Amino acid sequence: MASTGHSTAATSEMDEEKEAPPPQDLTLGWVRDALIRQEDSIVFALIERARFPYNAHVYDPSLLPQQGGRSLVEAFARGAEVLQAKFGRYQNPEEVSFFPDDLPPPSGIPYNFPEVFHPASASVTVNNAIWNMYFNDLLPLFTVEGDDGNYTSTAAADLVCLQALSRRIHYGKYVAEVKFRDAPQDYMTAIRAKDRDALMKLLTFEAVEEMVKRRVLKKAMVFGQTVTLEDKTFDDETKYKVDPAVVAHLYDEWVIPLTKDVEVEYLLRRLD
Numbered sequence: 001m002a003s004t005g006h007s008t009a010a011t012s013e014m015d016e017e018k019e020a021p022p023p024q025d026l027t028l029g030w031v032r033d034a035l036i037r038q039e040d041s042i043v044f045a046l047i048e049r050a051r052f053p054y055n056a057h058v059y060d061p062s063l064l065p066q067q068g069g070r071s072l073v074e075a076f077a078r079g080a081e082v083l084q085a086k087f088g089r090y091q092n093p094e095e096v097s098f099f100p101d102d103l104p105p106p107s108g109i110p111y112n113f114p115e116v117f118h119p120a121s122a123s124v125t126v127n128n129a130i131w132n133m134y135f136n137d138l139l140p141l142f143t144v145e146g147d148d149g150n151y152t153s154t155a156a157a158d159l160v161c162l163q164a165l166s167r168r169i170h171y172g173k174y175v176a177e178v179k180f181r182d183a184p185q186d187y188m189t190a191i192r193a194k195d196r197d198a199l200m201k202l203l204t205f206e207a208v209e210e211m212v213k214r215r216v217l218k219k220a221m222v223f224g225q226t227v228t229l230e231d232k233t234f235d236d237e238t239k240y241k242v243d244p245a246v247v248a249h250l251y252d253e254w255v256i257p258l259t260k261d262v263e264v265e266y267l268l269r270r271l272d
């Protein structure tokens, strides 16, 4: 019989727990741990994409007339989402589609994900903003100019980055739900007044944001080094696979603000 690959070691069990879907009785600590783990996925996804040069053809809609004016990356992402929807990816509330229209119904293995979100808030999405930010702002910052012909691998690497960013940013829904449950009276007043500024103030923890930015900078340094068997010291001359400053900028300028936008949009619908 094939092995299930399940380890009985205590540490593996702990890791498996972290990969489980968010529990119904989630806490802010649980959600923050999940966000910390997702930093690893984002940094590694960027490192994988940075292996290829910019590859402008991937983004040129005129090169694939048979795709109805869509660029290779858009056609690839749409096709991947159709396939993944068919097998139930979007049944998981952590996953948000970039092209939700025309997705087929799921026919994967059924699983009852815990219903954590308030139903009226569950559909909040900022994926259009993530898509535009990724291609217009971020990609030119961490890829080198050039064309190596690896177009489909490039599109696939872009999609991994986009999905990792989307998952992290839409985790703002879990953050918002748990913050609401922890202080419903404070939030209800601001929600009833539709006061976005008050909501933003309530949900913001500047000290946490500073820690997040410092930690992703460090992760980009640690994960982006070339590991050799020789002893070496890391200094200003060290070459990283992705510029750590770009990763910190990504979080500062886009990931954290978009997460907070998700939180505000979620809360505004929390009493509907």
Ligand SMILES: C=C(O[C@@H]1C=C(C(=O)O)C=C[C@H]1O)C(=O)O
Pocket: 032, 175, 203, 204, 205, 206, 208, 209, 212, 255, 256, 257, 259, 260
């Ligand atoms: C995600 C949270 O909410 C806000 C957004 C943060 C982020 O995106 O990293 C960090 C702190 C908060 O200002 C949180 O409190 O952990």
